[in-house]
Amino acid sequence: MMRFSTLIRHPADWMIGGAVDNAVVLTSRIRLARNLHLAPFPGWATAEQRRQAMDKILPVIQELRPMKDAFAQSLSGLTSVQKQVLVERHLISREHAARTEGSAAVIERRQSLSIMVNEEDHLRMQSIRPGLNLRVAFEALNEVDDELQQTLQFAFDRRLGYLTTCPTNLGTGLRASAMLHLPGLVLSDQIGQVLNAIGRMGLAVRGLYGEGTESLGNLYQISNQSTLGETEMQIIDRLERVISRVAFHELNARWKLIEDDPLMVHDKMGRSFGILQHAWLIDSKEALNHLSILRMGANLGFFPLETVRLCDNLLMEIQPAHLQLQRGIKLSPEQRDERRAQIIRANLQNVPSPVMVTAQTKKLPYNEPPSSSEL
């Protein structure tokens, strides 16, 4: 079985991005909720019934092709720091991390696919891809779902669709979401307006760690709210259209900032760069905000493009549990701030000072606006 340290030593496939355009959309995520037919849902089940469900599900998951040499672990076998690391990597939910006996996580080697067993539902499966790739993520997960259904029978109602613990997941059991980097809209004070428009379209906007969390580093998660009355592809199509539209506005906002006030933008780049390269104590919030500016700067040409990947890796690595896992000991907040600054300095030491970028340099990656009439 794959060891935890082996799993975490490598960045997830979707953290690396590679050739994918992820200037605005960092990742696309699909989640499906499923429950076993005729077995009490986890919240109502006895400990024994939960164990029984797990024992039924786990071997089937491990037979899945992509899960052949996956990381599979009962949550009772993980320390709280290890569980927190999985949360920070978006591989399990905060709620799942709070569970122990009778719950498990199976995570594919490249971290593109993960399945929580006995979270709120018997199965919560998720597929992540870099950039705006909700369809691809869905297709991968749909295949897994089909394969599981050859062995497991899921609770399904002809009228309601898949049955879930929470009625908001009834029907498709699908949650599609994308993580967007929106510093341009924030700096140009358009973010409130855009988020309102998204809300009016029946979509949800959340912070870095999902429901009820604050936006850090100008990162916003946009997802569908309703799971009933639309097919999976309708949900995904609609979400992709809105997200493309937001991304288009974001890119425009960035270039507009450069056109209107190039010095202010350059100053922001320089300061974030200078602070990240020379701070010896830095908290999460400040680090995320400066990395956000650096990431935008790399996309705009102020820094080499490979700086984007450095930033995305750091966004992950400087989180509290990641820091503690790496050091192998519990760290006080101040020790974390010290360690965080140290890791950032080491990673950014070869990034050159920002070069001047003007509106003339402009090369919009999107040639024309997507067709949606809203936003």
Add this chain to the structure above:
Amino acid sequence: MMRFSTLIRHPADWMIGGAVDNAVVLTSRIRLARNLHLAPFPGWATAEQRRQAMDKILPVIQELRPMKDAFAQSLSGLTSVQKQVLVERHLISREHAARTEGSAAVIERRQSLSIMVNEEDHLRMQSIRPGLNLRVAFEALNEVDDELQQTLQFAFDRRLGYLTTCPTNLGTGLRASAMLHLPGLVLSDQIGQVLNAIGRMGLAVRGLYGEGTESLGNLYQISNQSTLGETEMQIIDRLERVISRVAFHELNARWKLIEDDPLMVHDKMGRSFGILQHAWLIDSKEALNHLSILRMGANLGFFPLETVRLCDNLLMEIQPAHLQLQRGIKLSPEQRDERRAQIIRANLQNVPSPVMVTAQTKKLPYNEPPSSSEL
């Protein structure tokens, strides 16, 4: 006659510091106020009487040995930016800069000696030296005073001493002051206590530009308040004792900070350094504060010692009138912020990143505390 541009192109002798210990005391300054016997004081004189006084005084000043090839100029022949530059260099007072016809300034080539004619008094002479050198500054000025009195007769009363426009200058007409850099006391929250103690001893504390100005860049000017009832040497001795004592506290505070919280100090050094090296817009206040940290860092060993001189030069050069004089045009506040950032970046580009300094590295420049019982 020396041209204005020639005068200002070079830093003043006291800005360079050289081998002098100026870790805490940047400069020592002595000022003497004198008036002509039987001539109405400037505030009461007619324009004609002011001109007469000036015509009488100027040739005598220009005969002084140190003033042989000095800069000498009626204030009506200077632009407002030029006058402001002289204020920023502490060569004339703000009040003097507001005058035109009938007032003049004579400034020795190395800017260690300057004489204002028809400021509040007929003559306001000043001598500046780097470091804590009030006696040396006084001796130089005393010589000038003696030499002037061989030709000019000054208003003098056997009981009151030298007569001056403002009664607070009566007697010796002497104001002795020093500019102190006190970041250690500010960062360790001891500054209020120290300033109160100085006030209780009958001394005045002011900001960078004298009376009624705010402290910027952790710079404080300490001076005597009373000019009556003590000899010049008594005033100077007392002031030097207090200043040594404050300097001792400041140095202790700096090392105490390193001992108590080396990371915080290192972090501050790094951040100020990073911002100064990479900002593209910076206002006076922020620049002075970061330069103050950098200057302290250079004295403590975080940066090469020659960085102190760079900082002291920059403290002068980034002031509004200096920036405008150098560019030859009037600059808006934003243009000044841009130009200021540019000059700082250019000057600091070869300063290396701060190295780690710990309390073990400690080498106190003062071996033992001065003997004063107070403070």
